[in-house]
Amino acid sequence: MTAQFKPITPGAYLSDQVADVLAAEIRAGRLAVGDKLPTEAVLVAQFSVSRTVVREAMSRLKSLGLVDSRQGSGVYVREQGFSPLNFDASSVVSKQAVIQMVEVRRGLEAEVAALAAQRRTQADVRRIRKCISLLTRAVQAGGDGVDEDVQYHRAIAEAARNPFLIGTLEYLGQFLSGATRVTRANEARRTDFAGQVCDEHAAILQAIEAGDAAAARQAAARHMDNAIRRIEQADPAFWQQAGVQLAHPLVSGLPLKR
Numbered sequence: 001m002t003a004q005f006k007p008i009t010p011g012a013y014l015s016d017q018v019a020d021v022l023a024a025e026i027r028a029g030r031l032a033v034g035d036k037l038p039t040e041a042v043l044v045a046q047f048s049v050s051r052t053v054v055r056e057a058m059s060r061l062k063s064l065g066l067v068d069s070r071q072g073s074g075v076y077v078r079e080q081g082f083s084p085l086n087f088d089a090s091s092v093v094s095k096q097a098v099i100q101m102v103e104v105r106r107g108l109e110a111e112v113a114a115l116a117a118q119r120r121t122q123a124d125v126r127r128i129r130k131c132i133s134l135l136t137r138a139v140q141a142g143g144d145g146v147d148e149d150v151q152y153h154r155a156i157a158e159a160a161r162n163p164f165l166i167g168t169l170e171y172l173g174q175f176l177s178g179a180t181r182v183t184r185a186n187e188a189r190r191t192d193f194a195g196q197v198c199d200e201h202a203a204i205l206q207a208i209e210a211g212d213a214a215a216a217r218q219a220a221a222r223h224m225d226n227a228i229r230r231i232e233q234a235d236p237a238f239w240q241q242a243g244v245q246l247a248h249p250l251v252s253g254l255p256l257k258r
Helices: 014-027 040-047 051-063 095-119 122-140 146-160 163-189 191-210 213-232 236-247
Strands: 067-070 074-077
Touching: 014 040, 014 051, 040 051, 051 067, 051 163, 095 146, 095 163, 095 191, 095 213, 122 146, 122 191, 146 163, 146 191, 163 191, 163 213, 163 236, 191 213
Parallel strands: none
Antiparallel strands: 067 074
């Protein structure tokens, strides 16, 4: 294995960034079943991160079922136990399709939040709070906050301590990313929408921190319901922009209006 990886951009959760790069290589087949991943020392050097970051990234890849450790040998790409679903992410260009994608997320996110409330640690709470702060700053700086929003929901999933739920969310994430870009772009266009999202994220965090599973489940479901409501209020001009952008996935984001 002679893969070369670029250093990670400084930011939140370096281990997630390293894991995402390696997971993408595995899912694209560039790291095939049975391939040995580079050693910890090599990954540290190539990504320009610490050993702790690499170890945390490996732990996440294992929880997703993408790799296995072999005592005294190293970490290897494992065979996946299912066939990919036949989703076409580029087809998410209509209001109805985006709403349907959010409906898929609603049940999962609500249950994940409830479990997180039952199992969270103080470190989990701090991480979720930091994600909210980073998301707020990204929107204030004129961005859509897609990456920060993904990190926020991932932090809650990690707090749920269920690798099967985490794996399901990670797998669906590659197909729901288009819908996430649309919802975030729509929400970032209006200050009232951005404020609502901020309040909803805070309500979920408050319930998780309080250990109130029922309130966390309700808050997460309400967040998804409100996302659908905000999508329904988007004007026709927004959907024209969304269709163009999603038809060209290399474009990083939708133009924002303030």
